[in-house]
Amino acid sequence: MANRLARSTSPYLQQHADNPVHWYEWGEEAFAEARRRDVPLLISVGYAACHWCHVMAHESFEDDATAAVMNRHFVTVKVDREERPDVDAVYMEATQAMTGRGGWPMTVFATPDGQPFYCGTYYPPRPAHGMPSFGQVLEAIADAWGSRRSEVTDTAVGIRQALAARPPVAPDTGPVTPDLTRAALAALEQTFDATRGGFGGAPKFPPSMVLEWLLRHSARTAAARVRDLTEDPSLTTGTPARDHDHALAMAERTLEAMARGGMYDQLGGGFARYSVDADWVVPHFEKMLYDNALLLRVYAHWWRQTSSPPAARVTTATAAFLLRELRTPEGGFASSLDADSLDEHGQPAEGAFYAWTPAQLTEVLGDDDGAWAADLLRVTPAGTFEHGSSVLQLRTDPEDDDRWESVRERLLAARERRHRPGRDDKVVAGWNGLAIAALAEAGALLDRPEWVDAARDAARLLLDVHLVTGSDPVRLRRTSRDGAVGTAPGVLEDYVHVADGLLTLTQVTGETSWAGHAQALLDSVLARFGDGTGGLYDTAEDETDSVLSAIRRPRDVGDGPAPAGQSAAAGALLTSAALTGSSPHRTAAEAALAEPAAVGARIPRAAGWALAVAEALLDGPREVAVVGPADDGRTHALLAEARRSAAPGAVVVHGEPGADPGPVALLADRPLVDGAPAAYVCRGFVCERPTTEPATLRAQLRA
8 A cells, every 4th residue: 555645735744755654645535444444543633844743753654663553553644734724623622632732743543434532642652751652552552443442432432522512612702892801901911921021931932913912902092091081181080091001011022022032033034933931042943924924913013003123123024034935936925934954964953044153153254243243142152052052032232233234144144055944835825814914014014015016916826726716605725835726625714814814905005806805705704604603613514524523513712823713704804894884794793703802801812813803893993094196195195194003903995086996885985175185084983074184184093
């Protein structure tokens, strides 16, 4: 029997195409073979940038003796969790239920019909650290299947029943109120690391969604305080002044700490997956598209709100990283860069591409600049990482900017001569949607039209390649590679992140056709993903895998590495309603937000995106239509003022005088004012008087 992964469109699966293991892809062929042979499934789930996935592959899957045991007793299935998040979600829930923890690589043993009965993560080749060897696990499972089959099947039934019986995450929900976000802020404060930034201890993941919420909360409560005092100057109660001050302080402390530590690439820009320590010094070196898209957007918003120089620096460098290292020839964005690469001895090692010793700095820069750089970047003889090497940090700003730029460019050029980490170049629809939104918005804020152009290119790729032609309602495929679409159906996050990216493009470019495509995607979500009570499943009712549906249809309202699909749906629906005037979208947004926002009130770190959408809902969101010739400086001045507003979730769109607004009803019936470009501001179904003055517009957006 042959390994079947060579024909896969997943780079992660192709990495295992030469294993002696007789791998199958997820699908009926594997299940049929397991039924025919009457053996269990061994389902191994991982992804291309996962360090421990590579370790287990080298130790076990490339070993002929281990592979022989796997092939003899099991039908083996390899799953790319990024390509099949639905498979990953169901089996991860089972793994966490059985073991109390989860992670990747994930190893699941299941009956021929996919029912899990034993789950784990990484297993070493020999017993170590209290863990059995992988070989011991294989033999024990094979023995149980052969001699105690009834116990195995009873366990599988018990797991399925336990998962099916799980109650809602937040059973008591109600309308979103300011008290809810205030309670969330109080809960978050208890975990804030005031010394180092971030929340909780090691490891520290970049809390991009929580930071987005904190910036929005600060902006909304500051504006509310201004309104309170305007209405009653003697007011001493009402919106607490400390809400917006402390929310902004927590966000800024964390944003700066991340940007100065080793998790941020001080030479090339972009962020690694997380910091293994509490001080943001040593990262887990994989770089993910979704992390960098989310962080690009929140750093751009930090700059918008405070004009912080570090915010502008990180925004610019992160956008440059996306375009330089993740952009594909077709115009999309690749999924990730690996944590591992070959070191100077030709051996695979985590972080080898990024770490430096003092001697290596001197070799590239010479004695004087090498010593100066070592001091600036915290490169020590003892090292901060492994084998005497250090991860670069920039804890203080250099006194000589020109010298630093020269040093940075020379080190970056020298690093390019090292063995580069592998790149997973599949295009994931939802993650590209995040990148489109981030690049378009950052490009508009910092006047970088090439970023907006890159966002357009990625959007065209998604519409041309990932949309299923002729389907009604619209259907989306999750992945493509080299311009060829994969077979995995889009999940909720794909539909709503792509919709949000297209809605952002509408606002930035004034090209209203993007909004029509977004509206079609969101209508498909409401028609095919609903749970009947306002919530949303992660898979469409007509594209939920039959094996998984027999266990549990995936549905997660808590944020993972990227925003939860239901929270992101609420945000996209809210924006769509503001642009198009769709009352059903507004109603659906409020219904979808209820449960994840309730989670956020208790566990804000698990629902940052829901809380960010809640701030937009509480603020309106504000709707701004700017009408005027695109080549008129007065139009540009009004647009720049509107875009610099930190009002949570504000929708800003430009239209030419007399042009067909298409689906963007916000632009309908908006004439010039006395022949001059004008801005129309609405909030809470009430509109201000149109203005031609940027200063008046600024006041309207701050009130």
